[in-house]
Amino acid sequence: MRSRAVLGVVLLSALALLFALGIVYGEATDRWFFGGALVGALLLAYSFIVLLLRKMGILGPRKAER
Amino acid sequence: MSDAPKVVGFVCDWSVDLAPLLDGGRLRALPNVRIIRIPCSGFMRPSWLEETLNRGADGVFVTGCPYGDCLNREGNYLMRDRLDQLQRRLVRRRIDPARLAMLAHGLHDQEAFLAEVGAFVERLRALPAAAPARPAPTATAATAAEGEGS
Amino acid sequence: MTLATQARPSPETAVRGRYGRFMTALLRGTIRLDTAIHRIYPTDYNPLYYTGGLANLFLLILVLSGLFLFFYYEASLGGAFESVRYITEGVPYGGIIRGIHRYAADAFIVAVLLHLFRNWFTDRYLFSRDNPWISGMFLLVFGGFVGLTGYQLIWDERAQVLTGLFLGMLRAVPAVGEPLARIFIGGAGVSNSTLVRVLFLHVAPASTLYVLLWWHYLRLRHPKIWPPATWVLFSVGLVFLLAGIIPARGETPATPGGRPTGFPMDVFFLLPFWLLNWFAPLFVVALLTVLVVLGFAIPYIGRREHPEAMSVRHAGVAQVIDGNCTGCELCYYDCPYNAIIMVPSPAPGLSRAAANRTLLAVVLESRCVECGICVGACPFEALELPAFLERDVRQAVAEAVRA
Numbered sequence: 033m034r035s036r037a038v039l040g041v042v043l044l045s046a047l048a049l050l051f052a053l054g055i056v057y058g059e060a061t062d063r064w065f066f067g068g069a070l071v072g073a074l075l076l077a078y079s080f081i082v083l084l085l086r087k088m089g090i091l092g093p094r095k096a097e098r
Numbered sequence: 099m100s101d102a103p104k105v106v107g108f109v110c111d112w113s114v115d116l117a118p119l120l121d122g123g124r125l126r127a128l129p130n131v132r133i134i135r136i137p138c139s140g141f142m143r144p145s146w147l148e149e150t151l152n153r154g155a156d157g158v159f160v161t162g163c164p165y166g167d168c169l170n171r172e173g174n175y176l177m178r179d180r181l182d183q184l185q186r187r188l189v190r191r192r193i194d195p196a197r198l199a200m201l202a203h204g205l206h207d208q209e210a211f212l213a214e215v216g217a218f219v220e221r222l223r224a225l226p227a228a229a230p231a232r233p234a235p236t237a238t239a240a241t242a243a244e245g246e247g248s
Numbered sequence: 249m250t251l252a253t254q255a256r257p258s259p260e261t262a263v264r265g266r267y268g269r270f271m272t273a274l275l276r277g278t279i280r281l282d283t284a285i286h287r288i289y290p291t292d293y294n295p296l297y298y299t300g301g302l303a304n305l306f307l308l309i310l311v312l313s314g315l316f317l318f319f320y321y322e323a324s325l326g327g328a329f330e331s332v333r334y335i336t337e338g339v340p341y342g343g344i345i346r347g348i349h350r351y352a353a354d355a356f357i358v359a360v361l362l363h364l365f366r367n368w369f370t371d372r373y374l375f376s377r378d379n380p381w382i383s384g385m386f387l388l389v390f391g392g393f394v395g396l397t398g399y400q401l402i403w404d405e406r407a408q409v410l411t412g413l414f415l416g417m418l419r420a421v422p423a424v425g426e427p428l429a430r431i432f433i434g435g436a437g438v439s440n441s442t443l444v445r446v447l448f449l450h451v452a453p454a455s456t457l458y459v460l461l462w463w464h465y466l467r468l469r470h471p472k473i474w475p476p477a478t479w480v481l482f483s484v485g486l487v488f489l490l491a492g493i494i495p496a497r498g499e500t501p502a503t504p505g506g507r508p509t510g511f512p513m514d515v516f517f518l519l520p521f522w523l524l525n526w527f528a529p530l531f532v533v534a535l536l537t538v539l540v541v542l543g544f545a546i547p548y549i550g551r552r553e554h555p556e557a558m559s560v561r562h563a564g565v566a567q568v569i570d571g572n573c574t575g576c577e578l579c580y581y582d583c584p585y586n587a588i589i590m591v592p593s594p595a596p597g598l599s600r601a602a603a604n605r606t607l608l609a610v611v612l613e614s615r616c617v618e619c620g621i622c623v624g625a626c627p628f629e630a631l632e633l634p635a636f637l638e639r640d641v642r643q644a645v646a647e648a649v650r651a
Binding site: 104106111121130132134135137138140141142143144145146149150154155164165166167168169170172173176177180184202204205206209 | 255275278279280283286291292297300360371372468469470471548560561563582584585609617619620621623624625626629636638641642644645646647648649
């Protein structure tokens with residue numbers, strides 16, 4: 033289970049890097065809709081990375097919820 | 099601790115639906131667990147929990163709604179904090195803090211609730227025997243005006 | 249109170265009317281949804297626990313993107329569409345910001361409706377909790393109106409149709425219809441002052457939303473006004489992605505003599521106008537009015553006003569035991585509904601700890617929901633629930649540990 037989560041984090045991080053490069057490309061070529069969509073995709077990838085980190089136990093609930 | 103440990107659970111009205119699980123005042127699946135219903139998990143005074151342990155219960159737990167879904171918004175968070183403080187006090191008074199537990203279960207979480215209570219009972223079995231039950235506080239300690247009987 | 253009688257009557261065995269049974273079924277279904285969500289998201293990340301915070305997040309996104317749009321927008325019949333086109337195609341990321349504004353508005357309504365239904369189905373509006381419900385209904389109505397005026401500001405063909413339809417609905421209202429219509433378009437007919445008026449009717453109610461939010465939070469301690477980080481990222485990411493993939497573009501500009509008949513539908517804001525295809529304007533106005541009034545009336549419908557009729561525990565509102573209160577303020581900090589206030593103590597307390605107090609706790613009974621959290625907070629036995637006293641708890645404990 034945990035290794036699947038780690039794999040997911042690694043995959044999403046690689047995708048996020050790809051998206052970031054795409055954002056720079058979109059900025060350079062004035063493709064604003066393309067760049068903007070990739071900003072969104074990047075943030076979505078981050079949200080799932082945070083979820084996976086939480087499931088792995090690296091991020092925890094607040095103290096009052098343990 | 100050879101017999102089933104005597105456990106008292108305070109379960110909030112809005113958390114897990116105990117109607118199918120209760121048999122009188124006990125859990126059908128775990129007859130050594132007695133249940134007392136309370137209006138909200140935040141209603142419990144830590145002194146009552148300590149008194150339950152002193153009166154002879156081997157373990158006591160409080161059950162509230164899942165964190166984030168307390169009907170009264172903050173009851174389970176507050177109770178969690180109070181239990182943390184109470185556990186530190188219990189250590190100072192030489193009572194094992196593992197005898198105290200906070201659970202959080204929603205309306206349909208009967209199985210998870212029973213599983214967690216069962217695990218709690220098993221942990222209690224492994225503990226050394228508690229100090230003998232102390233009688234209820236006398237009238238000098240309690241407010242006599244309230245007509246405290248016991 | 250024996251253990252057996254302490255168990256509150258379960259919804260299945262208590263006598264309840266059809267409405268009560270229906271609401272119970274909705275409650276159970278809603279919680280079952282939670283069970284499904286918890287297979288993926290832990291409870292502290294459950295989005296349904298943060299629907300209010302999500303709505304607040306989208307409102308902030310709307311304000312920020314709206315500020316950006318406001319810098320470029322020109323509120324005149326001839327210039328509006330062109331200024332919006334310039335934002336979309338001429339300003340770097342302008343089209344994205346415009347799309348974000350559009351999709352965050354839809355998401356705002358979705359979050360508000362989720363918030364409404366969840367709090368309705370889980371009984372979080374009953375008795376003293378009707379106040380946030382009423383302010384919430386106002387928030388919904390104002391939000392819906394802001395959405396309508398937003399679509400008008402673009403002044404494309406859809407805006408033209410919407411304006412005509414809305415004026416028709418307003419004018420259908422007896423007596424006040426014509427003056428209302430004139431207020432709405434800033435004159436007798438659509439003119440250059442119309443879009444200035446509509447811009448005001450967009451920004452002013454939107455700002456009023458924050459005043460209504462202040463009212464909405466008044467009776468809540470620590471309101472959950474922000475979702476967890478994973479959902480902030482998800483929500484902002486989603487509106488960016490949608491804005492990039494499905495750009496929000498105006499269709500054709502409105503023309504002075506034009507009589508367009510159709511427009512692309514937005515189901516979150518423009519559904520009443522779709523109904524005008526089949527029903528007379530007055531009927532649609534009446535239907536909306538009835539729905540809104542029913543919405544406001546939800547906390548007061550039926551015998552669910554009283555805990556006895558609902559088979560829930562009725563422990564009585566919290567009572568301060570004056571003689572014991574030391575003014576420590578712990579109950580004041582813990583009450584989730586701001587139902588306890590501290591007042592200067594009129595006289596010293598009776599017990600030794602209370603003799604030197606400067607403050608005294610007072611329960612505002614109209615705000616108390618009888619949860620007893622204050623009872624648990626008080627270290628000095630200065631609070632009680634009249635039907636569930638400390639001695640009742642101790643008696644129950646004594647019975648439980650016996651045998």
